[in-house]
Amino acid sequence: MALLDIRNLNLAMRSYEGETQILHGIDLVIERGEIWGMVGETGSGKSLTGLSISRLIPTPPGRYLAGSIEFQGTDVLKAAERDMRRLRGRHIGTIFQDPTTNLNPVFRIGTQIVDVALHAGHADPTVLGLSAGASRREFKRAAREKAIEMLDKVGIPKAAERIDDYPHQFSGGMRQRVLIAMAMIGKPDLLIADEPTTALDVSVQAQILRLIHDLVAERNIGVLLITHNLGVVAQICTHVAVMHRGRILESGKVGDVLKRPAHVYTQALLNSVPTVHTKRGELRGLSGLTPESFA
Amino acid sequence: MLLFVLRRLVLVVPILIGLTLLLFVVARLLPGDPVGLAAGPNATPELIASLRQEFGLDQPLPIQYWTYLTGLVTGDWGMSVFTRRPVFEDVLTYLPATLELVFAALIIAVVVGIPLGLLTAVYRNGVLDYATRTLALGGIAMPRFFLGLLLQLAFAAWLDILPLSGRYPLIEIPPETVTGFYTVDALIAGDWYALRIALAHLALPAIAMALSPLATIMRMMRASTIEVLQQDYVMTERALGLSNRLILFKYVLKNAMTSTLTVIGLYVSWMLGGTVLVETVFDWPGLGLYATQAILTQDFMPVIGVTLVIAIIYLFTMLVVDVLYGVFNPKVRYA
Amino acid sequence: MSLVIENVTKTFPGQRQGLFGRGDSFTALDDVSLRVAKGASFGLVGESGSGKTTLTRCILRLESLTSGRILFDGADVHALASAEMRRLRSRLQIVFQDPYASLDPRMTIHDIVAEPLVIHRDVVKMTERQRTERVAELLLQVGLGTQHLFRYPHEFSGGQRQRIGIARALAVRPEFLILDEPTSALDVSVQAEVLNLLHRLQVELGLTYFFISHDLGVIRYICDDVAVIYRGKLVEQGPVAEIFDRPQNDYTRMLLNAMPDPDPDRSPFRRPAEAGVGA
Amino acid sequence: MTTPEPLAIPRRNQSARLENWSRAFYRFRQSWLSMVGLAIVVALIVLALLAPFIVPYPEHVEGVTNTAARFQPPSASAWFGTNALGQDMFSLVLVGSQVSLFSGLAVVFIAVVVGTAVGAIAGYFGGWIDEILMRVTDLLLTIPSLILAMAVAAALGTGVFNMIIAISLTWWPAYARLVRGEVIGKKEEQFIAAAHALGAGWPRILCRHILPNIVSPIIVKASLDMGFAILTVASLGFVGIGVKPPTPEWGTLLSGARSYMPDYWWTAVAPGMAIFLAVLAFNLLGDGLRDVLDPKARR
Numbered sequence A: 001m002a003l004l005d006i007r008n009l010n011l012a013m014r015s016y017e018g019e020t021q022i023l024h025g026i027d028l029v030i031e032r033g034e035i036w037g038m039v040g041e042t043g044s045g046k047s048l049t050g051l052s053i054s055r056l057i058p059t060p061p062g063r064y065l066a067g068s069i070e071f072q073g074t075d076v077l078k079a080a081e082r083d084m085r086r087l088r089g090r091h092i093g094t095i096f097q098d099p100t101t102n103l104n105p106v107f108r109i110g111t112q113i114v115d116v117a118l119h120a121g122h123a124d125p126t127v128l129g130l131s132a133g134a135s136r137r138e139f140k141r142a143a144r145e146k147a148i149e150m151l152d153k154v155g156i157p158k159a160a161e162r163i164d165d166y167p168h169q170f171s172g173g174m175r176q177r178v179l180i181a182m183a184m185i186g187k188p189d190l191l192i193a194d195e196p197t198t199a200l201d202v203s204v205q206a207q208i209l210r211l212i213h214d215l216v217a218e219r220n221i222g223v224l225l226i227t228h229n230l231g232v233v234a235q236i237c238t239h240v241a242v243m244h245r246g247r248i249l250e251s252g253k254v255g256d257v258l259k260r261p262a263h264v265y266t267q268a269l270l271n272s273v274p275t276v277h278t279k280r281g282e283l284r285g286l287s288g289l290t291p292e293s294f295a
Numbered sequence B: 001m002l003l004f005v006l007r008r009l010v011l012v013v014p015i016l017i018g019l020t021l022l023l024f025v026v027a028r029l030l031p032g033d034p035v036g037l038a039a040g041p042n043a044t045p046e047l048i049a050s051l052r053q054e055f056g057l058d059q060p061l062p063i064q065y066w067t068y069l070t071g072l073v074t075g076d077w078g079m080s081v082f083t084r085r086p087v088f089e090d091v092l093t094y095l096p097a098t099l100e101l102v103f104a105a106l107i108i109a110v111v112v113g114i115p116l117g118l119l120t121a122v123y124r125n126g127v128l129d130y131a132t133r134t135l136a137l138g139g140i141a142m143p144r145f146f147l148g149l150l151l152q153l154a155f156a157a158w159l160d161i162l163p164l165s166g167r168y169p170l171i172e173i174p175p176e177t178v179t180g181f182y183t184v185d186a187l188i189a190g191d192w193y194a195l196r197i198a199l200a201h202l203a204l205p206a207i208a209m210a211l212s213p214l215a216t217i218m219r220m221m222r223a224s225t226i227e228v229l230q231q232d233y234v235m236t237e238r239a240l241g242l243s244n245r246l247i248l249f250k251y252v253l254k255n256a257m258t259s260t261l262t263v264i265g266l267y268v269s270w271m272l273g274g275t276v277l278v279e280t281v282f283d284w285p286g287l288g289l290y291a292t293q294a295i296l297t298q299d300f301m302p303v304i305g306v307t308l309v310i311a312i313i314y315l316f317t318m319l320v321v322d323v324l325y326g327v328f329n330p331k332v333r334y335a
Numbered sequence C: 001m002s003l004v005i006e007n008v009t010k011t012f013p014g015q016r017q018g019l020f021g022r023g024d025s026f027t028a029l030d031d032v033s034l035r036v037a038k039g040a041s042f043g044l045v046g047e048s049g050s051g052k053t054t055l056t057r058c059i060l061r062l063e064s065l066t067s068g069r070i071l072f073d074g075a076d077v078h079a080l081a082s083a084e085m086r087r088l089r090s091r092l093q094i095v096f097q098d099p100y101a102s103l104d105p106r107m108t109i110h111d112i113v114a115e116p117l118v119i120h121r122d123v124v125k126m127t128e129r130q131r132t133e134r135v136a137e138l139l140l141q142v143g144l145g146t147q148h149l150f151r152y153p154h155e156f157s158g159g160q161r162q163r164i165g166i167a168r169a170l171a172v173r174p175e176f177l178i179l180d181e182p183t184s185a186l187d188v189s190v191q192a193e194v195l196n197l198l199h200r201l202q203v204e205l206g207l208t209y210f211f212i213s214h215d216l217g218v219i220r221y222i223c224d225d226v227a228v229i230y231r232g233k234l235v236e237q238g239p240v241a242e243i244f245d246r247p248q249n250d251y252t253r254m255l256l257n258a259m260p261d262p263d264p265d266r267s268p269f270r271r272p273a274e275a276g277v278g279a
Numbered sequence D: 001m002t003t004p005e006p007l008a009i010p011r012r013n014q015s016a017r018l019e020n021w022s023r024a025f026y027r028f029r030q031s032w033l034s035m036v037g038l039a040i041v042v043a044l045i046v047l048a049l050l051a052p053f054i055v056p057y058p059e060h061v062e063g064v065t066n067t068a069a070r071f072q073p074p075s076a077s078a079w080f081g082t083n084a085l086g087q088d089m090f091s092l093v094l095v096g097s098q099v100s101l102f103s104g105l106a107v108v109f110i111a112v113v114v115g116t117a118v119g120a121i122a123g124y125f126g127g128w129i130d131e132i133l134m135r136v137t138d139l140l141l142t143i144p145s146l147i148l149a150m151a152v153a154a155a156l157g158t159g160v161f162n163m164i165i166a167i168s169l170t171w172w173p174a175y176a177r178l179v180r181g182e183v184i185g186k187k188e189e190q191f192i193a194a195a196h197a198l199g200a201g202w203p204r205i206l207c208r209h210i211l212p213n214i215v216s217p218i219i220v221k222a223s224l225d226m227g228f229a230i231l232t233v234a235s236l237g238f239v240g241i242g243v244k245p246p247t248p249e250w251g252t253l254l255s256g257a258r259s260y261m262p263d264y265w266w267t268a269v270a271p272g273m274a275i276f277l278a279v280l281a282f283n284l285l286g287d288g289l290r291d292v293l294d295p296k297a298r299r
Helices: A046-053 A081-087 A109-123 A136-153 A172-184 A202-219 A230-236 A254-259 A264-272 B002-029 B034-039 B045-054 B061-074 B087-122 B127-141 B144-158 B182-189 B192-229 B232-239 B244-282 B287-296 B300-328 C052-059 C082-089 C109-119 C128-141 C158-170 C188-205 C216-222 C240-245 C250-258 D015-030 D032-054 D089-125 D127-142 D145-156 D160-169 D172-187 D190-198 D202-213 D215-238 D250-258 D266-293
Strands: A004-015 A018-030 A035-039 A062-071 A092-095 A190-194 A222-227 A239-244 A247-253 C003-012 C026-036 C041-045 C067-072 C092-095 C176-180 C208-213 C225-230 C233-239
Touching: A004 A046, A018 A035, A018 A046, A018 A062, A018 A222, A018 A247, A035 A046, A035 A230, A046 A062, A046 A190, A046 A222, A092 A172, A109 A136, A109 A172, A109 B244, A136 A172, A172 A190, A172 A202, A190 A202, A202 A222, A202 A230, A202 C250, A222 A230, A230 A254, A239 A254, A239 A264, A247 A254, A247 A264, A254 A264, A264 C188, B002 B061, B002 B300, B002 D127, B087 B127, B087 B182, B087 B192, B087 B244, B087 B287, B087 B300, B127 B192, B127 D266, B144 B192, B144 B244, B144 D250, B144 D266, B182 B192, B192 B244, B232 B244, B244 B287, B244 B300, B244 D145, B244 D215, B287 B300, B287 D145, B300 D127, B300 D145, C003 C052, C026 C052, C026 C067, C026 C233, C041 C216, C052 C067, C052 C176, C052 C208, C082 C092, C092 C158, C092 D190, C109 C128, C109 C158, C109 D190, C128 C158, C158 C188, C158 D190, C188 C216, C208 C216, C216 C240, C225 C240, C225 C250, C233 C240, C233 C250, D015 D032, D015 D266, D032 D089, D032 D266, D089 D127, D089 D160, D089 D172, D089 D202, D089 D215, D089 D250, D089 D266, D127 D172, D145 D160, D145 D215, D160 D215, D172 D202, D172 D215, D190 D202, D202 D215, D215 D250, D215 D266, D250 D266
Parallel strands: A035 A222, A035 A239, A092 A190, A190 A222, C041 C208, C041 C225, C092 C176, C176 C208
Antiparallel strands: A004 A018, A004 A062, A239 A247, C003 C026, C003 C067, C225 C233
């Protein structure tokens, strides 16, 4: 049975102007070891799809009209909140876009990462290398040790000391590494990364993508990487799904979709990206496309 | 951290000096003749002259200000023409009553306001939320002195379960003074009977004083909690499986407290300034009553004394709020 | 007409600590020199904190200089009297990065685009009626319709707002346009259209561009010459083809490698065996 | 150049601005609490304006007493009953609203004008101007406003005009701080840098760009403050430093009624409820305006 199997997912969101349907029948299957890129422009519904997997969209205002999301056999949309909480952090790790706002500013980074480790540890003590009967103090000590180990693994220099620093004492790139450590400390089977490098400089972005790639290869986990940047998809992903206004127009192996795009929208997207090799005047936006081309 | 506190202290001195100067000018330049009033309608010119001389009112202004300033430091805050006692002495006798009332009101406002704000933020648009929000609007709008009257009407006159006014019945001997707060002194002396009387007298004025700050602190706490709940880091904490209880009482509460703190600080000065109203309704022998009498008799030294004390307490509270803000928000501490 | 930047250095004083102490000062620009010839399209590439925005603020005299000079058409910008500086501003305009923050939310599109005409009315003598016609003409020129001339910025998409920003910059017929990351906040398809618009306008109006970006692809597409800035220092400068194909400086080389290319075969993670075959 | 076909320029109809306001009013109508607040405020203002014409017992307002009809409970002839001097409470409270409402309005108006000017200049220019203005503001903020207002009112003598001066003296600093904070925030926005780059001078930037963008928080604070200004006016009256008798004022009426509690409770309840209603109405209005004008605050 697949790691993640999304079938015919239909989601509507209610705002004070009324309810609008956002996702129109999303189908996606992710296996371990696969890095799926979900690429689309603003308003394509890619982030909402990501949030639905850990059922982080409160209902209301969200409403799932149809479809199912099966994670290792359990249907996320129907699971009890308690079970969902055990999934989050332990089986599904999540990273969001902006490192400056995703870390609680008034707590030391150690406090936050240890809490996540403790949560994962209580769900499954082996994550912290403990037996079920371990005492609270042992849990806390093991969690802190694991946190330092994880911070070191994601490339935080002098992790043992810096664990007690505050978020504002870290650069954007470093903060994103802390967030990755938090997401990976529970040994998740699936990592969801929503625009993990968009807020970072190109040089830092390359290092973070390298870090994600190595972690995935080492732990053979599945990844859903949500981004609007085709370059990032081409660089790190094994598979890609192209989204537009709540529909997946095309999906498959990166080599097939990006080199021999079947859908005209994918082709247009590819032609819109100015690379270091694009000649002046070659760029053509979506001008050639009409609503029919999305029928 | 110490440097942070010292730096704040240094900033307070110029404000204090400015304050005394302003008050001195306001009092001196204003028309109104305290000596004339004190000397009585048919006072002879010689009596008025000797009175003016006694209070040093005949010297040039800068000298008067300098003697006043040096006096301040040495505890000589001038004489109250009306009570014919040193202002400093009067202030010391009346201050504890006002402080006790303000602290009691503040404690009620904070102890009830903060949790209520948190609850209504989490269970938004529930019955509790709507009820507390409308009550809060009523609480803010209710004038303290009118509320005092209504409380007196209900609890003292009709139900007769609480004393109508006053701070301590004349026939009873108040507990011997340690802090000047009857409730605390009674506790120190372990005199439960005195404690019960003190609390009974304190209850109504404290509630009258506390309702409006309670409502505002509750609304402020609710607004900042809601804002914090919408932050990205709360979504990350939820996505990584932390329980709602842990997120709310550990990660959200500390952030929400930072902005509510400043409101609490502001309320101390609002309360200190407003004690005069509640004290008038409940004949509470505090600085408010003392200031009102001084103003009605145009005796400016006590007014300066009272305003100075309240301003000093305000500056001290703002310092405490700043320090607490530094404790809550590390970015400020390392600024 | 050209822009010459001679040994410009800009240091910001450290934050005031306490009443007397002062933190260590921060050098945003360190001895920067470059020349932009008339009609050229000069690119400046740098990451956040490299000083590229500070340089634009210095050129526009929104920031003072610590040392060095900036000459626009021979005139020393930072030495001009305020009246002359105001006249010079009509010849030198800027388009900002964030389409949502660079337009006054309380003004209609008409008033926004007409504002430069109002400010420089002594130079651009126009009646109210003529100004409205000029605004409509500008909107058409940047590919927008005139039907919502009196609408507010929040009713437009990011791409449309950026076109409005360009229309405003062109209102007083400037010769020189500074573009501070004009398309980095836009979706890739909208960015392509705006880049094409900018290219067309340069050809039609003979504008000189000073184009700031962190995206090497965009620089390659629009610019003839490029300078790379890192922590306030120009590390390399020259024609785009030369710099991109044979980078001399390590930082430039690193930037070129780090830039993700939409062609999977060029990915540094791809072991050749893996490309197109999938794990 | 594109072929010059005729430019379809729509008339500068005010539709855009109109539509903006109608959408805002639609959101305002959403919360019935704000509508209740608006209704009471409008009723109060109308009543205050018409008071001298519609007052049932105009002579009582001038101080005429009718001791025979002392302490009548509320009845058909005297809706709010009569006070110790037999005067009709309803008339007194009705005319009293003039003093409270209009002095409250005057205080807030003065405070907004002075506070905005000081705050805008301090916020925009910064440097030593900001230091000096802000130290003065801090100084006034440290002084408990009620006591200083009492001292100034007492020294200058009672009377509506002196009272308004006394209260607004300690009221404008709060606006100065608010406006300064908003101006400092807006000063960094990109559209301000754009205006600089266009060659706009500081007057145009401050008045045409910055002030219109910070008008909402000022309006919200002003409407909330109206209630508190009325409360402060009544407080001064209550402490005996309000208006010179016989002009009726809610605070003085309440203070007078105090000595006849608890038997003749209606003499106190009438003015007390009037103050409460006025302050509540302006608070509801202020809340409603905040939700409409300040989208971030939409809860």
